[in-house]
Amino acid sequence: MTTAVGRTGSDSEAFWADVEAGGLPLRRCRHCTRTFVLPLPSCPYCATEDPEVIQAKGTGSVYSWVVVHHAFDPAFDGDVPYVVAAVQLDEGARVYGRLEGIPFDAIAPDLTVERVAPAGDGRPPLVFRPLARTPA
Amino acid sequence: MARSTVRPAFLGKTALVGTGSTEFTKASGRSVLSLATEACRLAAEDAGLPLADIDGVLSFSFNNDSVPSQAVATSLALPQPRFLLDISMGGQAPAYLVMQAAAAVNAGLADNVLVFRALNGRSGQRVGSTRVPGMAADFRYPLGFTAYPQFIAMWARRFLVETGGGAEDLAAVPIAQRAWAAMNERAIRRTPLTFEEYLATPMVADPFRAPDCTTEVDGACAVLVTSTERAADLRRRPVIIQGAAYAAGRGSGLDAGDALLWDDLSRNYTSLLANSLWGGAGMAPGDIDLAQIYDCFSSSVLFALEGLGLVGRGEAGSFIREGNTLPGARLPVNTSGGLLNEGYLHGMNTVVEAVLQLQGQAGERTVESAETCVVTSGALTDGSALVLAKGKAA
Numbered sequence: 001m002t003t004a005v006g007r008t009g010s011d012s013e014a015f016w017a018d019v020e021a022g023g024l025p026l027r028r029c030r031h032c033t034r035t036f037v038l039p040l041p042s043c044p045y046c047a048t049e050d051p052e053v054i055q056a057k058g059t060g061s062v063y064s065w066v067v068v069h070h071a072f073d074p075a076f077d078g079d080v081p082y083v084v085a086a087v088q089l090d091e092g093a094r095v096y097g098r099l100e101g102i103p104f105d106a107i108a109p110d111l112t113v114e115r116v117a118p119a120g121d122g123r124p125p126l127v128f129r130p131l132a133r134t135p136a
Numbered sequence: 137m138a139r140s141t142v143r144p145a146f147l148g149k150t151a152l153v154g155t156g157s158t159e160f161t162k163a164s165g166r167s168v169l170s171l172a173t174e175a176c177r178l179a180a181e182d183a184g185l186p187l188a189d190i191d192g193v194l195s196f197s198f199n200n201d202s203v204p205s206q207a208v209a210t211s212l213a214l215p216q217p218r219f220l221l222d223i224s225m226g227g228q229a230p231a232y233l234v235m236q237a238a239a240a241v242n243a244g245l246a247d248n249v250l251v252f253r254a255l256n257g258r259s260g261q262r263v264g265s266t267r268v269p270g271m272a273a274d275f276r277y278p279l280g281f282t283a284y285p286q287f288i289a290m291w292a293r294r295f296l297v298e299t300g301g302g303a304e305d306l307a308a309v310p311i312a313q314r315a316w317a318a319m320n321e322r323a324i325r326r327t328p329l330t331f332e333e334y335l336a337t338p339m340v341a342d343p344f345r346a347p348d349c350t351t352e353v354d355g356a357c358a359v360l361v362t363s364t365e366r367a368a369d370l371r372r373r374p375v376i377i378q379g380a381a382y383a384a385g386r387g388s389g390l391d392a393g394d395a396l397l398w399d400d401l402s403r404n405y406t407s408l409l410a411n412s413l414w415g416g417a418g419m420a421p422g423d424i425d426l427a428q429i430y431d432c433f434s435s436s437v438l439f440a441l442e443g444l445g446l447v448g449r450g451e452a453g454s455f456i457r458e459g460n461t462l463p464g465a466r467l468p469v470n471t472s473g474g475l476l477n478e479g480y481l482h483g484m485n486t487v488v489e490a491v492l493q494l495q496g497q498a499g500e501r502t503v504e505s506a507e508t509c510v511v512t513s514g515a516l517t518d519g520s521a522l523v524l525a526k527g528k529a530a
Contacts, residue, residue, distance in 0.1 A: 011271055011274065012271075012274030012275055015275070016274075016278060036396070036397060037275060037396060038271065038272055038275065038390060038394075038396055038397070039271075040390075044386075044387050044397050045386075045387075063294065063401070064290050064291070064293045064294035064297070064401055065290070065293055066281075066286050066289040066290050066293060066341050066342060067339070067341070067342035068280060068281075068286055068341055068342075069338065069339040069340060069341065069342065070285075070338075070339075070340045070341065071280060071282075072264070072265035072282055072283035072285070072286075073265070073277070073280070073282045073283070075280075076280035076282070079280055081339075081342075082280060084279055084280065084281040084286065084290070086290055086294075086401070094396055094397075095396075096275065096276060096279055096281055096396070097279060098279055098280070104342070109294075109297045124278065124279050124280065125278060125279075126278075126279060
């Protein structure tokens with residue numbers, strides 16, 4: 001079942017449903033306490049089973065980013081150019097999200113960002129913006 | 137952390153003895169089976185080995201874009217295959233499959249093994265934009281993070297951050313490789329490229345511009361693997377498999393585009409396999425005369441040159457800009473023009489070029505003095521590599 005652009009209604013569905021409702025669920029290992037996004041049955045760092053689900057605060061920093069100028073899926077033609085960032089959340093996990101509210105050439109590594117409330121209307125469900133502007 | 141230092145038993149005892157390639161086109165108008173059959177037939181002919189002596193066929197496919205080895209064995213009328221293997225993998229596969237073929241030959245599972253890749257990769261399903269099957273894909277696609285140029289651009293950006301590099305470092309790769317492509321009739325992109333021209337090309341996924349991305353093609357390539365003993369009786373100078381390694385790091389992902397658990401996007405699998413590759417080969421990076429690096433995107437050449445220790449950290453871009461990888465220079469790299477320019481035969485053509493070079497069959501681009509060549513397959517969290525050495529002339 002295709003429920004929205006790019007989604008197949010599989011293991012990610014609970015994640016996106018939560019994200020669309022304003023949450024940002026992470027898995028946290030009950031043993032080593034490291035966090036991760038993917039819905040693995042066990043911790044990818046120490047193999048402990050049954051990680052717990054926690055909610056991220058939605059703040060973090062930019063680890064890397066891509067400015068997409070060509071949408072290989074026509075569903076995103078209307079969005080280009082746009083930024084996809086790999087955001088290192090304060091809880092430790094890395095997550096992908098759109099990055100908005102900053103000129104492309106001002107994006108820098110370690111830029112601190114915060115989650116923007118989901119807009120709905122088919123907009124990307126996970127968007128970050130700069131947390132605070134660096135004083136000139 | 138302790139890691140096995142076991143040396144693969146087939147090293148020095150197996151060889152690549154023939155290559156075959158179809159034309160590379162934008163629309164073959166042919167079935168994948170027809171392409172695969174032609175490349176395999178040519179590889180056997182190149183080696184001077186009757187088809188009836190072939191008893192193994194190996195191949196890889198991505199999202200079911202190819203045909204099974206069994207179909208090719210049937211098409212080639214092989215009388216009694218003893219070893220057939222199809223794996224679902226991407227660009228990590230070519231060197232890895234040569235390893236499997238060599239291991240099978242050395243273990244007595246088969247005598248003469250073809251490894252092929254065939255696809256209508258331009259007119260049919262295109263790897264660059266196809267939806268990667270797998271669990272992690274659902275965490276990328278709803279964001280418009282959907283295609284390989286974008287996934288690998290994420291790595292390239294972090295590499296530039298970590299090494300202090302810029303557009304000139306990425307651009308150096310296609311610019312240098314065009315100089316080789318000019319000598320390769322099979323190459324799709326053969327016109328010279330300057331940095332100014334590079335900067336005028338369209339952005340695809342910043343930091344990648346069009347010349348940083350491979351060009352997809354229809355076609356097929358095959359190589360033939362046998363023992364060094366049998367190789368001595370064949371037509372071409374054998375190319376000895378002197379080193380071989382595959383590595384996947386911890387958290388290598390849930391699908392072929394996944395890197396969410398990969399801590400350091402500025403280093404790929406080449407950093408992980410370098411020690412076992414060189415150790416097994418009994419060589420050091422300085423012993424290498426040629427490098428054929430899997431280059432679906434320009435950045436993967438920078439990653440591999442540094443990861444394999446052929447240059448120091450952060451030095452790959454300047455090494456190429458200074459001309460060290462050009463014709464006549466100290467370390468020719470991607471002498472076919474690479475996947476960037478010759479076309480995306482998914483890295484099987486990268487292996488073919490290495491063999492052609494050491495056979496002395498690469499036409500005017502042959503580096504006559506080269507005795508050794510390193511070949512890589514893959515760009516991300518896992519991949520494989522070979523060290524090849526020129527054998528005694530037939």
